Amino acid sequence: MGPRGASVVAIALGALVIVVAVRVISRQLAVLTAATTRTLLERSSGASDALGLLSGALITMAVSSSSVTVSSLLPFAATKSLRYREVLPVILGANVGTTLTALLTALAVPGSMGSIAVQAALIHVAFNVISALLVLLIPPLRTLILWMGQVSGRVAARGYTLAAAVLAASYLVLPLAVILGYTLVT
Secondary structure, eight states: OOHHHHHHHHHHHHHHHHHHHHHHHHHHHHHTOOHHHHHHHIIIIISOHHHHHHHHHHHHHHHTOHHHHHHHHHHHHHTTSSOHHHHHHHHHHHHHHHHHHHHHHHTTOOSHHHHHHHHHHHHHHHHHHHHHHHHHHOHHHHHHHHHHHHHHHHHHHHOHHHHHHHHHIIIIIHHHHHHHHHHHHO
């Protein structure tokens, strides 16, 4: 097996390990949804949107992975020990935390590329902070996002093939159609 084959195997095994780890963590956290755990999470997520946003950002910065933050919340949302409305600010905070981590990384880039890296990171931070504030401050926007999440969950519950098709349409076909339409108009 050459270097390419080894790379493909490593990526496949890495993805498999991540999927297994998330499933194990999800099952274990579902068991641990005792009243004390729920109270602790409510204090950080249910007390206020601002506290949920801040805790999501801080947790993500501490572990350097928004995936860990989000996947840690999934079992609580799935078992309905936390409402989606309580989880949303923490997830938005995780998105902000990822960009803050990228900003810290950009500060370490030396030379002229460092200023470009910081500018790009600051734009990314500003975009995510403004987006999170819009979602939290405009109730119809929050309601739309929660509704879209519930619809996505129902689609995924019907089967993996349908979920994959919806994802492909959302992330590939729709953007390509917009780009093609824009190109034809201009």
